[in-house]
Amino acid sequence: MDTGGLPTLTQDDLVVRTLGERSFPSPLDGGLLERGESLHYVTEDDRVLVDSSLSRAVRRGVPVEQLPSFEPGGPRRTLFFDPARTRVGIVTCGGLCPGLNNVIRGLVVELYEHYGVRYVLGFRNGYHGLTADGEEPEVLTPTSVQWINSQGGTVLGTSRGSQDPAVMVETLRLRRIDVLFVIGGDGSLRGAQAIADEAEARGLPLAVVGVPKTIDNDIPWIDRSFGFQTAFGRAAESIRSAHTEARSTRNGVGLIKLMGRHSGFIACYATLASDDADLVLIPEVAMPLEGERGVLAHIERVLDTQGHAVVVVAEGAGQDLFAASTAADASGNAKLHDIGALLRDRVTAHLAASGREFSLRYVDPGYAIRSVPANAHDSVYCTRLAQAAVHAAMAGRTSIVAGRWHGRFVHLPIPLVTASRNQVDSKGDLWLSVLEATGQPVFV
Numbered sequence: 001m002d003t004g005g006l007p008t009l010t011q012d013d014l015v016v017r018t019l020g021e022r023s024f025p026s027p028l029d030g031g032l033l034e035r036g037e038s039l040h041y042v043t044e045d046d047r048v049l050v051d052s053s054l055s056r057a058v059r060r061g062v063p064v065e066q067l068p069s070f071e072p073g074g075p076r077r078t079l080f081f082d083p084a085r086t087r088v089g090i091v092t093c094g095g096l097c098p099g100l101n102n103v104i105r106g107l108v109v110e111l112y113e114h115y116g117v118r119y120v121l122g123f124r125n126g127y128h129g130l131t132a133d134g135e136e137p138e139v140l141t142p143t144s145v146q147w148i149n150s151q152g153g154t155v156l157g158t159s160r161g162s163q164d165p166a167v168m169v170e171t172l173r174l175r176r177i178d179v180l181f182v183i184g185g186d187g188s189l190r191g192a193q194a195i196a197d198e199a200e201a202r203g204l205p206l207a208v209v210g211v212p213k214t215i216d217n218d219i220p221w222i223d224r225s226f227g228f229q230t231a232f233g234r235a236a237e238s239i240r241s242a243h244t245e246a247r248s249t250r251n252g253v254g255l256i257k258l259m260g261r262h263s264g265f266i267a268c269y270a271t272l273a274s275d276d277a278d279l280v281l282i283p284e285v286a287m288p289l290e291g292e293r294g295v296l297a298h299i300e301r302v303l304d305t306q307g308h309a310v311v312v313v314a315e316g317a318g319q320d321l322f323a324a325s326t327a328a329d330a331s332g333n334a335k336l337h338d339i340g341a342l343l344r345d346r347v348t349a350h351l352a353a354s355g356r357e358f359s360l361r362y363v364d365p366g367y368a369i370r371s372v373p374a375n376a377h378d379s380v381y382c383t384r385l386a387q388a389a390v391h392a393a394m395a396g397r398t399s400i401v402a403g404r405w406h407g408r409f410v411h412l413p414i415p416l417v418t419a420s421r422n423q424v425d426s427k428g429d430l431w432l433s434v435l436e437a438t439g440q441p442v443f444v
């Protein structure tokens with residue numbers, strides 16, 4: 001994964017908050033292993049280096065504590081929470097992403113089957129479900145979540161909008177919730193941090209553990225977000241169909257708009273997976289339309305040489321081509337201008353003015369893509385993320401997300417993953433691969 005441009009970390013950025021020192025024996029040995037094998041409980045020695053190239057330094061004898069490293073995910077020998085008494089809440093917030101139901105199912109199954117927790121509530125429609133006006137939460141059991149992984153979306157519902165952390169913590173207190181799992185993106189995780197801070201200020205031993213969700217793959221310090229592989233796989237199918245249409249007509253142009261508010265990962269990966277696109281436009285790279293070195297002239301040249309052209313555009317690309325606006329959605333995220341429609345109109349006008357016969361087909365499969373069930377790879381990943389999140393919470397970790405870094409499950413402080421954004425590095429390997437695969441020029 002291209003994670004170029006991330007800031008340098010110190011160990012202080014990676015310190016994980018824990019609730020304290022209570023010490024219940026983990027039920028995992030008894031629950032999981034019947035024939036005397038012993039489970040590998042995580043210890044401090046398992047720390048995961050932020051920069052794996054530093055493993056050479058460790059081999060040379062530099063103590064791992066002196067190098068920035070993440071706390072490892074996984075089961076602990078002793079727990080903060082007594083599973084038999086622990087009450088758990090789960091909430092999903094923000095936009096849909098393939099795999100949400102897999103994560104919900106994974107949390108419930110791990111809590112019930114491996115830890116013996118017997119009380120799990122699903123809060124409805126995002127953080128709205130934690131307010132006084134929220135719908136009644138749903139009791140979740142392994143039976144009630146048994147088949148949900150075959151469906152896209154989230155069985156709990158989701159929402160955007162702004163909710164008061166004090167009100168949400170009061171709801172959690174009244175329902176005597178000990179652990180809250182938040183499956184959500186950067187906004188939801190900022191909310192999770194606010195809930196954890198409010199609980200701490202009130203002296204409530206509440207564990208708040210996130211599972212990072214972003215179809216755009218824009219959360220930093222994780223190898224890849226769940227659902228992303230499913231999403232770019234589906235997006236590649238859309239590009240392939242648009243390509244088939246385009247090459248079936250004279251001067252056919254296929255224009256596909258994909259999701260990617262600030263980060264063009266879906267567009268880049270789908271392009272590489274289909275290998276059918278001639279031009280990819282992403283938020284991270286400027287795209288002048290006019291002039292010899294602009295997008296319109298390039299499309300014309302592709303039509304001249306090849307007789308058809310396929311253009312992929314991420315929804316956040318080219319926002320500078322519009323008048324500035326302060327419009328925002330209910331969560332405060334900037335509302336994007338419709339770059340797909342602008343390109344459709346400008347390319348149509350440009351080709352019409354050139355006097356050539358052409359046919360442009362515009363497709364916007366974004367919502368259709370993000371609502372599909374997770375593929376096999378993402379399903380595995382969701383289950384394992386959920387297991388890591390449960391291990392972390394039962395051991396009393398709070399204000400963290402469970403993520404995977406260089407193939408290992410780790411605990412990442414929420415402030416770390418909300419402080420920056422993962423974006424395609426315009427000087428990095430991924431973008432270079434896209435330029436090579438499409439043959440598109442560097443526009444500026």
Ligand SMILES: Nc1ncnc2c1ncn2[C@@H]1O[C@H](COP(=O)(O)OP(=O)(O)O)[C@@H](O)[C@H]1O
Binds near residue numbers: 331
């Ligand atoms: N800056 C913030 N501080 C606290 N809570 C936030 C913040 N931004 C968003 N939230 C909460 O998180 C929820 C989801 O945020 P949103 O940005 O819509 O999606 P995502 O979590 O996918 O980024 C919102 O309903 C809101 O309650």
Ligand SMILES: O=P(O)(O)OC[C@H]1O[C@](O)(COP(=O)(O)O)[C@@H](O)[C@@H]1O
Binds near residue numbers: 213
């Ligand atoms: O669901 P909405 O409000 O139409 O928002 C669409 C946005 O949701 C996303 O799919 C995911 O965004 P979030 O991670 O903020 O939830 C973006 O790619 C897209 O810009």
